[in-house]
């Protein structure tokens with residue numbers, strides 16, 4: 001199939017780089033407090049898919065491969081056509097940069113009001129596999145003369161394969177001065193039960209439920225769907241499964257348990273064992289049991305991506321319709337003002353805690369997975385716990 005022309009052709013590499021810093025330029029003389037929005041990123045155009053996949057498969061914190069330097073480009077090349085088609089089908093690229101930019105700008109503006117002591121705040125985007133890459137953002141921070149920086153994971157729930165990988169990369173860059181000399185760092189590593197995040201998700205579920213006939217609404221099953229994790233990662237003690245479950249429990253409490261629900265897992269890659277039950281299988285099972293109304297709820301990512309726009313909306317929704325089901329999807333957090341306020345609140349509380357002497361990292365952050373053998377994880381945690389020194 002011919003690929004659709006990229007819709008966001010203006011989102012080229014150079015433009016993406018200029019998005020590394022988002023907020024208004026700080027007043028002359030006062031260096032900004034950097035709030036670094038860390039996430040995996042996605043190809044802004046179809047043409048960037050190969051580089052995105054190559055960076056992703058080269059990351060030993062996400063996918064440890066034998067002979068990684070040789071195998072990663074090979075796997076990326078082979079996988080590119082299939083994934084290019086998916087990005088073409090969702091409109092020509094990933095919207096993650098656009099939404100992270102919008103969320104970061106809104107957050108920084110609110111943060112100036114909520115915590116004027118550390119103003120001006122400036123949001124930076126640091127992606128692990130797409131532009132602006134962590135190293136590009138680090139250089140921008142150095143150019144801006146940043147002296148105080150908050151590494152703010154944009155994954156609500158912590159996994160060593162996601163947040164851990166982003167922090168490892170920032171540690172590798174920051175510890176050799178790429179973000180500037182003597183920068184004081186602190187970390188926001190997880191916030192999956194923050195009331196503002198929970199409220200934003202709950203409101204999107206309520207909006208989806210409202211589209212069903214009033215008489216049928218109460219019977220609809222809420223199917224929370226999160227990116228799965230290989231069992232090898234789960235079994236070394238990674239906290240992601242627990243933390244996603246805690247998010248779901250908090251959202252259901254906020255909804256007053258208005259509907260029956262399950263947490264299921266999507267997007268597994270390759271032949272190894274992954275956390276289940278898989279979202280597609282769960283839909284089939286519910287249809288078999290006569291449960292024909294479902295709301296799919298993305299719970300582990302803060303904006304749309306191929307897992308929502310392609311896998312949930314195109315693949316699973318089509319399959320479910322064939323099974324005679326009525327499926328809705330709760331909107332991703334994207335431009336939600338409730339969510340943007342939550343981000344600002346999380347950052348403000350963190351800065352208050354730092355000022356109160358509670359230290360640059362959370363207690364939970366310091367505990368490595370019991371089965372972790374990745375030396376960088378240990379060095380990275382020690383470095384951030386010392387404020388980046």
Ligand SMILES: C=CC1=C(C)c2cc3[nH]c(cc4nc(cc5[nH]c(cc1n2)c(C)c5CCC(=O)O)C(CCC(=O)O)=C4C)c(C)c3C=C
Nearest residue numbers: 041042062063094096159161162227229230269300305306
């Ligand atoms: C919380 C979210 C995510 C976790 C946890 C996660 C773990 C994880 N992912 C892979 C392998 C791949 N993931 C890919 C794409 C992708 N992954 C996430 C999120 C999480 N991944 C997102 C949002 C995306 C899509 C990005 C976008 O559209 O903007 C891919 C590439 C696509 C593909 O080839 O299918 C791979 C590969 C592993 C191995 C893993 C845990 C160890």
Ligand SMILES: [Fe+2]
Nearest residue numbers: 227228267269
């Ligand atoms: Fe993934």
Ligand SMILES: [Fe+2]
Nearest residue numbers: 160369372377
């Ligand atoms: Fe780890």
